[in-house]
Amino acid sequence: MTSRQNHRDRAGRGIPEATVARLPVYLRALTGLQERGVATVSSEELAAAAGVNSAKLRKDLSHLGSYGTRGVGYEVEYLVYQISRELGLTQDWVVAIIGVGNLGRALAGYGGFASRGFRVAGLLDADDSIVGQEIAGMTVEHTDRLEDIIARHGVSIAVIATPAGAAQGVCDRVVAAGVTSVLNFAPVVLSVPDGVDVRKVDLSIELQILAFHEQRKAGGPDGLASTTGGEAPPGTKHYVETVIDA
Amino acid sequence: MTSRQNHRDRAGRGIPEATVARLPVYLRALTGLQERGVATVSSEELAAAAGVNSAKLRKDLSHLGSYGTRGVGYEVEYLVYQISRELGLTQDWVVAIIGVGNLGRALAGYGGFASRGFRVAGLLDADDSIVGQEIAGMTVEHTDRLEDIIARHGVSIAVIATPAGAAQGVCDRVVAAGVTSVLNFAPVVLSVPDGVDVRKVDLSIELQILAFHEQRKAGGPDGLASTTGGEAPPGTKHYVETVIDA
DNA sequence: CCGACTTTGTGCGCGTATTCACAAAGGCTT
DNA sequence: AAGCCTTTGTGAATACGCGCACAAAGTCGG
Numbered sequence: 001m002t003s004r005q006n007h008r009d010r011a012g013r014g015i016p017e018a019t020v021a022r023l024p025v026y027l028r029a030l031t032g033l034q035e036r037g038v039a040t041v042s043s044e045e046l047a048a049a050a051g052v053n054s055a056k057l058r059k060d061l062s063h064l065g066s067y068g069t070r071g072v073g074y075e076v077e078y079l080v081y082q083i084s085r086e087l088g089l090t091q092d093w094v095v096a097i098i099g100v101g102n103l104g105r106a107l108a109g110y111g112g113f114a115s116r117g118f119r120v121a122g123l124l125d126a127d128d129s130i131v132g133q134e135i136a137g138m139t140v141e142h143t144d145r146l147e148d149i150i151a152r153h154g155v156s157i158a159v160i161a162t163p164a165g166a167a168q169g170v171c172d173r174v175v176a177a178g179v180t181s182v183l184n185f186a187p188v189v190l191s192v193p194d195g196v197d198v199r200k201v202d203l204s205i206e207l208q209i210l211a212f213h214e215q216r217k218a219g220g221p222d223g224l225a226s227t228t229g230g231e232a233p234p235g236t237k238h239y240v241e242t243v244i245d246a
Numbered sequence: 247m248t249s250r251q252n253h254r255d256r257a258g259r260g261i262p263e264a265t266v267a268r269l270p271v272y273l274r275a276l277t278g279l280q281e282r283g284v285a286t287v288s289s290e291e292l293a294a295a296a297g298v299n300s301a302k303l304r305k306d307l308s309h310l311g312s313y314g315t316r317g318v319g320y321e322v323e324y325l326v327y328q329i330s331r332e333l334g335l336t337q338d339w340v341v342a343i344i345g346v347g348n349l350g351r352a353l354a355g356y357g358g359f360a361s362r363g364f365r366v367a368g369l370l371d372a373d374d375s376i377v378g379q380e381i382a383g384m385t386v387e388h389t390d391r392l393e394d395i396i397a398r399h400g401v402s403i404a405v406i407a408t409p410a411g412a413a414q415g416v417c418d419r420v421v422a423a424g425v426t427s428v429l430n431f432a433p434v435v436l437s438v439p440d441g442v443d444v445r446k447v448d449l450s451i452e453l454q455i456l457a458f459h460e461q462r463k464a465g466g467p468d469g470l471a472s473t474t475g476g477e478a479p480p481g482t483k484h485y486v487e488t489v490i491d492a
Numbered sequence: 493c494c495g496a497c498t499t500t501g502t503g504c505g506c507g508t509a510t511t512c513a514c515a516a517a518g519g520c521t522t
Numbered sequence: 523a524a525g526c527c528t529t530t531g532t533g534a535a536t537a538c539g540c541g542c543a544c545a546a547a548g549t550c551g552g
Binding site: 206 | 266267269270271273274275295296297331332333334335337339341347348349351352353355356358359362363364402403426427429433435437441443445447448449450451452453454455456457458459460461463467
């Protein structure tokens with residue numbers, strides 16, 4: 001079906017999502033090696049640095065048509081370039097941060113933006129007491145100007161750091177204004193039209209996943225301070241009134 | 247092999263990881279419904295609210311032995327309790343935040359902790375100019391006291407928000423002090439002994455994944471401003487000297 | 493120039509996750 | 523009380539990701 005050439009396929013356009021998610025990790029490990037002056041690295045070493053299986057690493061790299069040298073390893077500088085290129089880091093991406101609360105402020109000051117080809121073109125907030133403030137060398141602007149700023153600077157990635165209630169509205173607006181990638185920090189499921197990518201970062205979810213495993217280590221939901229099997233059976237309307245607020 | 251009873255298995259102890267990762271999303275959607283006074287919900291509705299396929303939702307819920315009523319749906323309050331219990335949110339988990347920079351401050355002020363059974367027992371930093379500051383109602387303590395605080399408060403989850411260079415050291419210390427769950431915001435791969443869970447939140451990686459897809463939408467790595475197929479062929483030492491710093 | 497050694501690239505089998513599609517179950521109407 | 527209608531729970535098919543293990547490829551020492 002898919003025209004599968006076996007020679008210089010340029011790895012096809014189909015890099016698995018799981019691989020894409022690991023490329024930034026490899027890249028980070030590689031730039032670390034580069035700074036230490038390492039010229040070549042074996043899949044074993046790089047895999048260890050990235051915390052993955054070496055076969056997985058090799059398969060990942062093979063997807064982007066990368067060339068290692070058998071018996072030697074991979075040339076660090078070349079790999080850095082290849083991965084950067086595949087990830088689109090050889091060009092600049094313009095980012096807008098919407099919502100300048102504690103988190104937005106932290107993001108604005110985050111060094112990881114500028115250093116990797118992401119340029120923050122605007123900080124926006126709906127709160128008049130925040131608009132006009134100087135943060136990380138930028139002046140916070142009002143969300144009224146959102147469409148304007150997106151258009152003028154060619155923003156293609158929006159970082160949403162607003163309260164949950166405002167997130168979907170902001171999302172709709174940035175998408176309507178032409179943004180096709182959204183990084184969402186608000187604890188809501190955003191709905192977007194096809195063709196728009198959303199990635200979610202959710203502290204609360206991560207903590208809950210950790211709590212699950214923590215509980216399991218301690219002996220499962222009925223583990224410790226529980227009765228000797230005499231819980232309220234399913235169906236019994238007896239559950240604790242612990243209400244979890246938003 | 248695995249004793250698979252077919253009646254009241256209590257869903258076995260084996261909830262798939264992918265399911266666990268979605269339970270918090272369901273829980274959030276459910277508490278939203280609860281606040282709006284909704285008493286029952288169908289898998290279709292809940293799935294829509296959580297942004298997943300309804301069959302997946304039903305299978306997920308079936309794993310925790312949950313009981314819906316055919317022809318009706320699920321009782322919201324009951325599901326909230328079941329999921330909370332399964333995730334371990336019916337008990338409190340004690341958290342310490344290490345690293346009180348911009349991000350640490352934002353985390354300290356994040357409402358999602360207290361509201362869902364996570365109690366922040368300490369803010370710690372190695373910088374003397376930060377130690378002693380009052381943040382979100384807590385006094386920042388020196389990392390020297392880390393082991394002390396973990397032991398005294400029974401911290402089981404450590405949130406690492408230090409610079410990259412300090413993260414592994416801090417991680418080793420908290421693990422040695424008895425912490426078995428780590429939420430890592432530092433851009434490094436932490437290595438931990440078996441039995442310790444680490445989850446990673448990494449802004450920079452998320453952005454790079456978005457950039458990848460953004461680039462693809464624009465026509466792949468060679469898409470736009472590229473030559474008509476006349477790139478430097480692989481093997482040619484010709485790559486751009488764009489150096490990406492740490 | 494050759495042989496031994498190292499390391500890549502990948503075929504293959506396995507386990508997990510996702511989705512469809514439908515029978516079973518229960519409520520509700522008449 | 524009977525049948526219709528809705529919705530769950532799950533078997534089965536498909537897709538995906540992972541890791542082993544090994545042949546192919548290339549280097550390096552003698």
